[in-house]
Amino acid sequence: MGAENTVLVVGSGQSGFQAVASLRDRGFAGRVVLIGDEPGVPYQRPPLSKAYLAGTAGIEQLHLRGEDFFAEKDIELVAGRVAAIDRPASRVRLEDGTELAYDHLVLATGSRNRTLPVPGADLPGVLTLRTRDDADRLRASLSDAEHVVVVGGGFIGLEFASHAGRPVTIVEAQDRLLNRVATPEISACFADLHREAGHTVLLGQGVSALHGDSRVREVELSDGTRLPADLVVVAVGVVPETTLAAEAGLPVDNGVVVDAHLRTADERIFAIGDCASFPCVQAGAATRLESVQNAVDQARCVAAAITGTPEPYASLPWFWTDQAGAKLQIAGLLSGADKTVVAGDRAAGKFSVLSFRDDVLIAVESVNKPADHIAARRLFAAEPKPAYADLEASEFNLKEHLKVASTRG
Numbered sequence: 230m231g232a233e234n235t236v237l238v239v240g241s242g243q244s245g246f247q248a249v250a251s252l253r254d255r256g257f258a259g260r261v262v263l264i265g266d267e268p269g270v271p272y273q274r275p276p277l278s279k280a281y282l283a284g285t286a287g288i289e290q291l292h293l294r295g296e297d298f299f300a301e302k303d304i305e306l307v308a309g310r311v312a313a314i315d316r317p318a319s320r321v322r323l324e325d326g327t328e329l330a331y332d333h334l335v336l337a338t339g340s341r342n343r344t345l346p347v348p349g350a351d352l353p354g355v356l357t358l359r360t361r362d363d364a365d366r367l368r369a370s371l372s373d374a375e376h377v378v379v380v381g382g383g384f385i386g387l388e389f390a391s392h393a394g395r396p397v398t399i400v401e402a403q404d405r406l407l408n409r410v411a412t413p414e415i416s417a418c419f420a421d422l423h424r425e426a427g428h429t430v431l432l433g434q435g436v437s438a439l440h441g442d443s444r445v446r447e448v449e450l451s452d453g454t455r456l457p458a459d460l461v462v463v464a465v466g467v468v469p470e471t472t473l474a475a476e477a478g479l480p481v482d483n484g485v486v487v488d489a490h491l492r493t494a495d496e497r498i499f500a501i502g503d504c505a506s507f508p509c510v511q512a513g514a515a516t517r518l519e520s521v522q523n524a525v526d527q528a529r530c531v532a533a534a535i536t537g538t539p540e541p542y543a544s545l546p547w548f549w550t551d552q553a554g555a556k557l558q559i560a561g562l563l564s565g566a567d568k569t570v571v572a573g574d575r576a577a578g579k580f581s582v583l584s585f586r587d588d589v590l591i592a593v594e595s596v597n598k599p600a601d602h603i604a605a606r607r608l609f610a611a612e613p614k615p616a617y618a619d620l621e622a623s624e625f626n627l628k629e630h631l632k633v634a635s636t637r638g
């Protein structure tokens with residue numbers, strides 16, 4: 230089989246796995262190689278900060294597919310790290326010196342966790358969560374830790390707190406939790422829920438140093454307060470993994486820059502998932518998204534392009550998280566929102582926050598209201614997008630509005 234028929238996918242996370250699976254689903258008959266730097270078959274990360282951390286899901290439940298799948302589909306799994314892309318020669322070189330030729334190359338290199346730029350950040354007992362090994366280390370450390378401090382009140386920090394099985398202290402630099410992804414109404418709701426669950430939530434507090442000896446003992450906050458800590462979980466966001474692309478001369482700007490078909494400046498190289506900055510229809514701007522939905526849908530989009538049926542990427546972004554005993558589901562993006570409405574029973578903890586830009590609905594965040602989330606995704610899939618006045622006429626009841634809209638349509 231010649232190199233003209235070879236697709237190499239770099240990165241065996243959710244998007245890399247989906248790319249190779251979708252190529253075969255679409256009947257791609259050439260050589261398919263998935264290169265990853267973690268041992269074993271590709272696995273899903275969402276349970277790492279939920280059921281796997283809590284010990285209610287085992288390793289097999291993480292696997293995206295068993296070994297048989299890759300053998301049956303003739304997908305080669307290569308363990309290793311790509312060191313360089315030789316674009317003129319259409320080859321990649323692995324760190325062990327192996328060279329592989331490609332016809333199409335898909336960069337699914339994901340992101341890496343930010344580190345805390347403070348003294349003491351490398352002390353034993355300061356951990357992070359990204360891989361299965363990280364989750365195993367955290368689980369083991371939890372059992373004998375007395376004081377647990379979580380730095381960062383985003384998805385990982387809050388999911389970790391919810392599934393750690395004990396009270397923790399959450400330190401968030403901004404003045405509200407989940408500030409990157411949610412409205413202030415949702416942030417307030419989750420701050421209440423986490424406090425009710427027994428956690429201490431400190432807002433507007435950075436970390437200036439970590440102190441200890443043979444291990445971490447204290448977290449010093451920006452106001453000088455010192456918190457006792459024998460386990461510190463750092464969850465302060467990610468940076469996209471773009472080194473390979475940049476060194477190969479491909480444009481990078483908060484992610485590997487791709488066009489509407491997720492192609493880089495080199496038409497034979499695509500980038501997908503956490504590492505890609507793409508022209509986002511919903512945001513109306515170059516955007517990088519960190520979510521399973523985006524990873525999976527972008528992988529499918531690239532598989533379609535490689536197999537000869539390219540469509541511009543236009544999937545609706547959506548997210549979910551399980552924390553503090555509640556389910557938060559988000560449909561759409563909040564960028565540019567200028568009005569919000571809370572619909573449902575906030576006191577009973579079952580409600581949605583509807584966000585509008587120029588009187589058009591752009592995002593719906595649902596707390597323990599899966600029916601609203603489904604209705605929102607159906608509404609966003611149709612044209613025209615719901616207007617404020619029409620939703621007001623349905624008393625901001627999304628299911629009701631969906632009925633009216635579908636009778637009209």
Ligand SMILES: NC(=O)c1ccc[n+]([C@@H]2O[C@H](COP(=O)([O-])OP(=O)(O)OC[C@H]3O[C@@H](n4cnc5c(N)ncnc54)[C@H](O)[C@@H]3O)[C@@H](O)[C@H]2O)c1
Pocket residue numbers: 275278345380381382383384385386388400401402403406407408409434435436463464465466467519520548549550551
């Ligand atoms: N349910 C989900 O969708 C889910 C769950 C887990 C992880 N993830 C993904 O994993 C990745 C990492 O998650 P994350 O929670 O680390 O990132 P995040 O961006 O969601 O949250 C990071 C938080 O840390 C805060 N922060 C930054 N610097 C700080 C400092 N010095 N002190 C205190 N707080 C600070 C930020 O304000 C932010 O609230 C993200 O890509 C995320 O989307 C997603």
